[in-house]
Amino acid sequence: MKLNKSIYSILILVFFIGLSDSARLSGQPVPGKDENIPFLVTFGRQGETSWGDDDFNEIFFFTIPVDFKQQIYIRVFDPDCGGEHDEIQGDFNTRNLYSIYGGKGVDPERNPDSRGLLNGINYKEGNLLASRVFGTEARYDNKYYTFGPFNPTEGDFSEKWNSYIFKIVCEGVSGDDGNLYRYFLSRDPNNNIPIEGANAFTYEYTFRMWNDFKSVAHIYPYVDTGIVSIKQSNFDWDNDGQILVVSRYKQGIGVDISNENNWVVSTIPIEPAEVNSSLDFQFHKKQMKDGGLVKNNNVVITLENQRGDALQFYSSPIGGVPVYQPKTNITKILPKK
Numbered sequence: 012m013k014l015n016k017s018i019y020s021i022l023i024l025v026f027f028i029g030l031s032d033s034a035r036l037s038g039q040p041v042p043g044k045d046e047n048i049p050f051l052v053t054f055g056r057q058g059e060t061s062w063g064d065d066d067f068n069e070i071f072f073f074t075i076p077v078d079f080k081q082q083i084y085i086r087v088f089d090p091d092c093g094g095e096h097d098e099i100q101g102d103f104n105t106r107n108l109y110s111i112y113g114g115k116g117v118d119p120e121r122n123p124d125s126r127g128l129l130n131g132i133n134y135k136e137g138n139l140l141a142s143r144v145f146g147t148e149a150r151y152d153n154k155y156y157t158f159g160p161f162n163p164t165e166g167d168f169s170e171k172w173n174s175y176i177f178k179i180v181c182e183g184v185s186g187d188d189g190n191l192y193r194y195f196l197s198r199d200p201n202n203n204i205p206i207e208g209a210n211a212f213t214y215e216y217t218f219r220m221w222n223d224f225k226s227v228a229h230i231y232p233y234v235d236t237g238i239v240s241i242k243q244s245n246f247d248w249d250n251d252g253q254i255l256v257v258s259r260y261k262q263g264i265g266v267d268i269s270n271e272n273n274w275v276v277s278t279i280p281i282e283p284a285e286v287n288s289s290l291d292f293q294f295h296k297k298q299m300k301d302g303g304l305v306k307n308n309n310v311v312i313t314l315e316n317q318r319g320d321a322l323q324f325y326s327s328p329i330g331g332v333p334v335y336q337p338k339t340n341i342t343k344i345l346p347k348k
Contacts, residue, residue, distance in 0.1 A: 039205035041071055041194035042218065043326035048228045050089075050096065050193060050219040052309045055105035055186030061272035062098070062189060063247045063309025068182035069217050070127040070134060072119065072323075073196050074174035075163040076208035084159035084200045085111060085179055088193040090145045094152030098189030098307055105186025106146045111158055112137030112178040117167035119214070125178065126214040128313065128321055137178060140165060144184065157200045174209075189309065191219055212323040220251070220296060220308040228294040230312065231328035234285050238316045243292075244276045245269050246311035252297035260284040262335045263293070289328040 042048035054064040075083060089096050093103035116136035119126045127134030141158045145151060158179075166175030183190065196211065198204045216230055232241070245254060248269040255263040260282045267277035292312070298304060314322040 039196050039203065039209060039211075041196075041211045041326050043211070043328075045231070045328060045332055046229050046326065047221075047226060048218045048230075049221055050191035051181070052098070052189050052191050052217055052219045053107060053181045053183050054098075054189045055092070055107070055183035057185065058100065058105075058183065058187035058189070059272075061247065062100075063249075063311065064183075064189070064217055065246050065274075065311050066127075066215075068127065068134075068180060069213070070125075070178060070180050070215070071194065071211055071213045072117070073166075073177045073179070074169070074172050074210050074212075075166060075177070075206065077163075077168070077173050077175065079163055079206055079208065081198055082160035082162060083177075083206065084157050084161070084197045085177070086155045086157045086195040086197055086200075086203065088155050088195065089151070089153055090143075090156045090190075090192055091148050091151040092145065092186070092188050092190040093147035094149060096153065096191045098191065100187045100189075103147045103186075103188050105188040105190060106144050106184050107190045108142060108144045108180075108182050108184045109158070110135065110142040110180045110182075111140045111161075112180070113140050113161065113165040113175075114138035114167055117176050117178045118169050119176075120169065120171055123321075126321055127180070128214055135180065137167060138165075140177075155195070155203075157197075159200060189307075210329075211326040214321045214323060215311060215313045216324050217309065217311045220294060220305075220310065222304065222306050224296055224298050224304060226296075229332075230292045230324045231289045231332070232292070232314050232322045232324050233289050233329045234281055234287065234322075236286060238281050238286065240278055240280050240317045241322060242276060242278050242315050242317075244274055244313045246274045247272055248275075248310050249305050249308050251305040251308050251310075252295045253293075255293045255295065257291040257293060257335055258285045258333045259288055259336050261290075262337070288330050289325070289333050291328075291333050 092105040125136040269275040
């Protein structure tokens with residue numbers, strides 16, 4: 012069946028709108044579904060950085076569309092440090108503080124200190140809306156704790172995103188164990204119900220890898236107009252395989268990787284075809300010669316553009332997951348005379 016050009020264009024448009032809506036909806040869990048990351052991780056401040064956390068805190072931002080008028084909730088899965096998922100060092104003795112901020116000062120575009128990238132700089136900008144310290148309370152193990160309700164207008168309004176922004180900070184205030192946890196931005200206090208058009212992002216991603224060879228973790232930075240190169244920095248990768256970058260233009264290029272307790276930096280050129288799209292950073296674990304694997308590997312990664320501005324990692328990749336599009340040369344075959 013032949014389609015005329017106008018109908019074909021409409022079908023393509025509908026497809027991409029549907030793809031975009033699907034991507035936005037999947038942005039409610041942190042880490043996001045497409046990221047295939049089991050947990051965020053934050054160690055107590057008496058811990059060792061060689062365990063995979065360079066600063067003992069993690070900062071995430073949630074964007075709420077301006078036209079969303081209902082109350083919102085930020086749910087934390089497994090907020091305690093002890094039990095099924097967390098990483099013990101001797102005995103569990105770690106306390107973690109979760110703090111939620113809104114109001115003026117949260118927007119990281121207008122206030123770069125809010126990103127939390129510079130040690131010693133106050134990243135607790137904004138109005139403190141809620142906070143709670145969790146220790147080893149078994150009643151929170153493998154369960155959700157809900158913060159809220161919050162009105163969307165309690166966030167910091169961003170003209171760039173046409174959204175209200177909230178910030179949640181998890182910091183290890185004492186102890187030396189690894190707290191593994193996840194978030195979900197929800198319309199309901201007791202269930203994970205997504206908010207259409209919402210998203211989440213961070214500037215420094217500290218996360219746990221799966222304990223197997225097959226699972227590949229992904230993070231998705233967005234390449235905005237004017238970016239010609241990005242500098243990636245990864246910490247404590249433990250030389251655990253490869254970190255590859257895939258895009259509409261790149262099939263999979265490797266980046267320099269860190270070993271134990273060190274940062275490694277390298278620069279990645281950005282091609283015009285990659286602008287206004289997301290990149291896919293893929294984390295592939297290796298199998299050691301003896302058949303074993305690096306267990307409980309935690310890694311940190313940050314990115315900045317050629318001007319030194321930090322890039323966001325979005326839980327739901329803007330524009331969807333990038334798919335490599337190989338260039339093909341088409342040779343016109345002339346009919347024989």
